Structure formats: C-alpha cells, structure tokens
Amino acid sequence: MKFRWQLFAVGAVGFMTAYAAVVMFAQNPSDSNPSASKPAVSNPAAPSTDEQQEMLRRDGNRGIRVHDPSTIVKCKDEFWVFATGTNTPSFHSKDLEHWIRGPRANANPPAWVKQAIPRNRGNDFWAPDIIHVGDKYLLFFAASSFGKNTSAIGVATNPTLDPSDPAYHWTDGGIVVQSKETDDFNALDPAAFLDQDGKLWLSFGSFWSGIKLIELDPATGLRISPDSPMVSLAHWDSIEAPYIYFHDGRYYLFVNQGLCCRGVNSTYRICIGRADKVTGPYLDKDGKDMLLTGGTILLDRDGPFIGPGHAGIIEDQGKYWFSCHFYDGTDRGVSKLSVRPLTWGADGWPVVGKLDEAQ
Amino acid sequence: MHHRKLWSIALALYALYSCRSAIAQTKSDFPHAHWAGINFPTGWSLLREGEAAGTIEQDAKHPQRTSPHLLHISVTKTADSGKGRAGATNSTPIDVYDDHWYDISFSAVTEGGSIGLVFSLETAEGKVLARTTLPEIGHSERDNPDTPAEAAASPWRNYTVSLHARGTDSHAHLVITPIEPTSIWLDDLKLTPRTVTPSSAK
Numbered sequence: 281m282k283f284r285w286q287l288f289a290v291g292a293v294g295f296m297t298a299y300a301a302v303v304m305f306a307q308n309p310s311d312s313n314p315s316a317s318k319p320a321v322s323n324p325a326a327p328s329t330d331e332q333q334e335m336l337r338r339d340g341n342r343g344i345r346v347h348d349p350s351t352i353v354k355c356k357d358e359f360w361v362f363a364t365g366t367n368t369p370s371f372h373s374k375d376l377e378h379w380i381r382g383p384r385a386n387a388n389p390p391a392w393v394k395q396a397i398p399r400n401r402g403n404d405f406w407a408p409d410i411i412h413v414g415d416k417y418l419l420f421f422a423a424s425s426f427g428k429n430t431s432a433i434g435v436a437t438n439p440t441l442d443p444s445d446p447a448y449h450w451t452d453g454g455i456v457v458q459s460k461e462t463d464d465f466n467a468l469d470p471a472a473f474l475d476q477d478g479k480l481w482l483s484f485g486s487f488w489s490g491i492k493l494i495e496l497d498p499a500t501g502l503r504i505s506p507d508s509p510m511v512s513l514a515h516w517d518s519i520e521a522p523y524i525y526f527h528d529g530r531y532y533l534f535v536n537q538g539l540c541c542r543g544v545n546s547t548y549r550i551c552i553g554r555a556d557k558v559t560g561p562y563l564d565k566d567g568k569d570m571l572l573t574g575g576t577i578l579l580d581r582d583g584p585f586i587g588p589g590h591a592g593i594i595e596d597q598g599k600y601w602f603s604c605h606f607y608d609g610t611d612r613g614v615s616k617l618s619v620r621p622l623t624w625g626a627d628g629w630p631v632v633g634k635l636d637e638a639q
Numbered sequence: 640m641h642h643r644k645l646w647s648i649a650l651a652l653y654a655l656y657s658c659r660s661a662i663a664q665t666k667s668d669f670p671h672a673h674w675a676g677i678n679f680p681t682g683w684s685l686l687r688e689g690e691a692a693g694t695i696e697q698d699a700k701h702p703q704r705t706s707p708h709l710l711h712i713s714v715t716k717t718a719d720s721g722k723g724r725a726g727a728t729n730s731t732p733i734d735v736y737d738d739h740w741y742d743i744s745f746s747a748v749t750e751g752g753s754i755g756l757v758f759s760l761e762t763a764e765g766k767v768l769a770r771t772t773l774p775e776i777g778h779s780e781r782d783n784p785d786t787p788a789e790a791a792a793s794p795w796r797n798y799t800v801s802l803h804a805r806g807t808d809s810h811a812h813l814v815i816t817p818i819e820p821t822s823i824w825l826d827d828l829k830l831t832p833r834t835v836t837p838s839s840a841k
Contacts (some may be wrong), residue, residue: 402751427753427775464771464801485775487755491804517720517757517772517818537720539755539819573721636640 298547332584332610334582338392338584338634339606340620344371344379347541347615348407348521350601351592352376353417355441359594361603362408368421372441376601376619384442389404390452395407396432399425407521407590411472413480418501420470420482421455429466429488432458435501453501456482457494457521460461464489465510469590473524474498475479483533483559490515490571491522491535495560511559514570523591528628530554533562534591537575543613546587549606551575552630563631579632584609585618593622593630600624602632657674676831679813680708682730684751686814687722692716693817701748701824703793714817724757726816733830735760735768737809739832741802749777750797750822757816758800762808769802770817785830795826801833 346363354359358372360382367384386405394402400423408421416437424431442448446471459467468486491514495504513522517586521536532554534616538547553562553570561569562626579588579602586607591626594601602622607613620635621633683694692715698767699711714725735741743758754777757769776798812829 326827426780435799461799462801464740464803487772491769515770517816518774519772 284441289506308503326591331611335583336585336608336610338620338636340602340618340635341585341606341608342373342377342619343619344370344381344617346617347351347605348469349592349603349605349617350407350409350419350590351411351523352411352601352619353410353441354594354596355412355417358442359596360410362410362419362421363605364406364408366405368404368405368408368419370441371459371617376596382441382584384467385438385450386421388450390434390436390454392452392455392582393423393432393434393448396455396458397423397430398427399430407469409471409592411474411480412499413474413501415439418472419450419452420501422468422484424466428461429459429463430461431467432456433467433470433482434482437501449559456496456502457484460487464586465492469521471521471523472496472501472620473526475558480560481524483524485514485522486585487518491533493524504633513560513562514575516570516573516575518579521566521590523593524558525593525630526558527624528626529629530556531558531562533570533629534578535558535570535575536589536591538587539585539587542587543607544586544609546589546607546613547581548587548589549580550578550588550591552578554629576629578630579604586613587615588618602630626636640800668671674832676829677731677733678829679710679729679731679830683727684712684730685725686728686816687725689718690716691718692840693724693725693814695727698763699733699824703748704746704795704824704826705798710828711822712817713822714820717817720818724816726814727800728761728779728815729813732810732814733760733812734809735807737804737807739804740833741769741803741804742833743828744797744799744831745828746795746797746826747776748824752821753754753778754821754823755818756823757814757818758802759814759816760802761802761814762806764809764834766806766808768792768806768811769804771800772804773798773800775822777823780796 289376296464313520348364350362360372362370370382370385371379373379383518389403404470405421410419416439419429419436422433431531433456436450438450439447443539457467459465466486466488471483473481481497493511493513495503521533525532534552535549536548540546540548553564554560564574564576586609588606592603601619603619606614606618608616623631625631683697694713696711699709712727753775755772755774756776757772759767
C-alpha cells in the first residue's frame, strides 16, 4: 500500500512537472525563435491593471499571440498576417482588429529545408514576409538553426490567400538566398519590397555583419542571379528584422536593434533611416549612416508595451497602419500583434501613433 | 626534326610563362598567403570606451580548462552600439587587405547565459576594417557538442566566425567586445586568412 502511495506521489509530481513544462512552452513563443536564449520571463511584470490594459489597447494590442509578424497584406476583403512557428501560422481579419487563426502556409514543408539546414526539424520556419506581386502572393520564410548562420530563405507562391478559393495552393519556389558558416551574413528575417518601377528587392539579415539587400525576379521571387550584388544597408552590434517602405520619394529602412525573445526583459526597439535610393546609404535623423551604427529610434519600450519588433506598414483606404509584435508586460511577456496608426510628419519621417489618435 | 625541337622549346616556354602567371595571379589575389594564421595567447589589454565598463585577465583560470592562456573578459556595463564598449584588444599586428576574408576560431564558455560577441579588425586610429557579431555564445541546450564525452564533461564549445575586410592595413589588430554584460572565457583564438572567397557572398 505504501509503495502504491509512493508510486502515486511520484506519478503526480511527474505529471505536474510535465504539465507545467507544456504550459510554459505554449506560453513562450521564443521557444521557436532563433535568437531566444534566456528565460522569457525572469522578472515578472507588475500585476495587470485596467490602466495598463488601456495603454496596450491604445498601443494597438490585437490579443493574438504572434512573433515576428509579416507585413499585413489584403486578399479580397480580408487582411492576412503570417508569423514565426511550425509550418508558418497565419491569421486573418476583416477589420484589422479581430483576428482568426488561418491555415498554415508551409503545411507541406519543402524537402530542401532539411537538406540545407540539417539541424532544422524541417518545418520550423521563422520570420516570414508576404507581398502581392502581379497575379500572386510571394511568401518568404527562413529556416535556420539556433545561434548559427547556417540559414536559408525560401519562397512559396499562391494565387490567393483565401483557403476557400479553388485556386488556393502553395507552391514551393525554392531557396532564394542561403548563408553558411563561412559567410559573414545570416539569411534570416526576409522582407520583400516592390519598387516603383516594378523591381523586387529582398532585405534580410540577423546579427553577423548586419542587414543586406538583393534584387529578386518578380516572376519567381528568386534572386536575379546567384552572384548578383548583395548590398550592405545597416550594421549594429545586434541588428535584424529589416523592412523597407517607399514614401514621398524616399526609401525608409526599419530595423530592430537590441535583443528579442526575452519576454519582459527584451531590449528590442525599432529604428529607422532613409535614403534616396533603395540601395542606400540610409541616414538617420542626425544624418548618421546606418552602416556606421546610425538609426533613429521610432518605437521603443513604453510601459507594458515591451520590445516592439518586425515592422510592417499597410495602407488601406487612405490610412497607414503600422504592425509589429510586442511583449505584453501584463501577460508574462507573451509576444502579441500590435496594429496602430502611422502618419508622416512634415519632415517626411513616419510617426507611430496611438489608436485613439486615428479615430 | 628541327621543327619539332622548336615546337618543344616554344611549348616549354609557354608552359613556364603560364605557370608564372598563375603564381603571380595567386599572389596578387591573396597577398597575405605567406602567413598561415595568427594565434593570440597573449598581448591582450582592456578596451573601455564611453560608459561601458569591465575587466580582462590574461592567462586566466577556469575549472574546466587546463590551458595556460585563457582570456577572461568580464563586462559589467555596456552601451549602445557606437556610444561605448568594453572588451579586449590585442596588440599583435595583422596584415589585413581590402575585400579579403579572415576566419577566426576559438573555444569559449560563459557564466550566466549566452551572449553575443563582436569581433572586429581595426586600425590603430580606430577605423573598423571588418566587424561581425556572433550571437548565442555559451548557448548549450540545443547545441550539438562535438562528442558525447565532451557534452558530458565540459560546457566549453568551439566557434568560428568570418570577417570580410573593407580596408587595408598592415598593422590592424583584433578587438573582442561583448554586446551585453557577461563573464566569458576564451581559448585557442586563431585568425586565418582565407584563400577562397565564398560564392554566396560575392
């Protein structure tokens, strides 16, 4: 009898430990992120208050758990966003406010992932980005292994994002760009940009020697040639998650400086510079080149709104919206989607606003 | 017969010329080919700029490493990129050439979690010729150790990092700075010039 009780006690403790581990894993999206290294929440934030919730509401909190969100795109009457995670999860919304989980884009992951990145499970994709070019959507995604620059950015295409459309089907387009241990860059965090003259570009980069830019073939999403120029755009001690947006004759480069994936201890912040050419040089508000540690802070930690990252902009019905993820200081540092208004100042620089300011 | 002899001599001369051209081309492309690599057992001093703070110790000790030339860098405060840094700088002159590649290998262990390290080749005036940040040094949970015995015995891990020079200097030096507060031990630091440019990074 005593032995049975011991067995029961051991079993109960084991079950509770396993349950706690599963819950922690589910609540910590950084588990699937390449830069995660420390406990996401080592210093729990203050208890949630109505004031903090109101702050987060005005900061564009949409409630859904995403990490490294893509640019938001529109298909028919719905908005779509993709994020880091197994098989590339997606979410859709009719109003940018209420989001519903959609199908995973890489439900059938391409075979090249496991070959190119042996340490990757084969369906672990990071920081996707999506763009509509011509008659199809191009989804860029990265596969890597933890803390290494053995990485690859792939592309998949789909004529529609509406899963009820008979034409809905993701087609693997192959590897766009790849980095190896002997390279000084990291093929991670892709962000596509369609120029005014129809040229397609891909900015990318995470740590190592910083942010890079290559030109793509708009028809395929692949690099125009394997040895086409790779331009350096920005460098900082810890830099990743680039995004380029064209406005009023200038190219704006958004990057993340600092460290992600540490919950409320994350130091991520979004910085910007602008250039007259897509290839740079990108100068910050003080005229400092982003290749030489320049970069003006656009969005930083603000109360429970912690570590904003992976900028994106969508223009809809004459309004600009800025999207990113943030770590929720009222919810143990879980990363969530933020969508908030963006305006352009008299000096041309973007200003990220609060929700009520747009209404 | 006379014709054959002349042809043979011409052919030999051409072969010799081709061979010399190939050698000259190699020397021109990789002028540092005469040095195979540099080790950095000593010659370290503290680098401290701006508000950053830290200490270094040469020939330091670590309970799980018997090497006599460990470098211990302890940084207590870091600053934003470009506004300050603390770390170690080495006095060994390095022959660095523009658009050439240099590979650094080392072993390391950290105390208190993984960190990022910035490796740079700089001139005496502080101009950065090459710089790369290697993240997650000291991370071990998902890292595959070289051998099962190593995994069981030691938290030390081997790393490599590549630097692409954007300038020339015959007396450049190596600088190592953590991007956040840490305590890190390094061993077997070696810098090797590369003789093949990676095609993916052209």
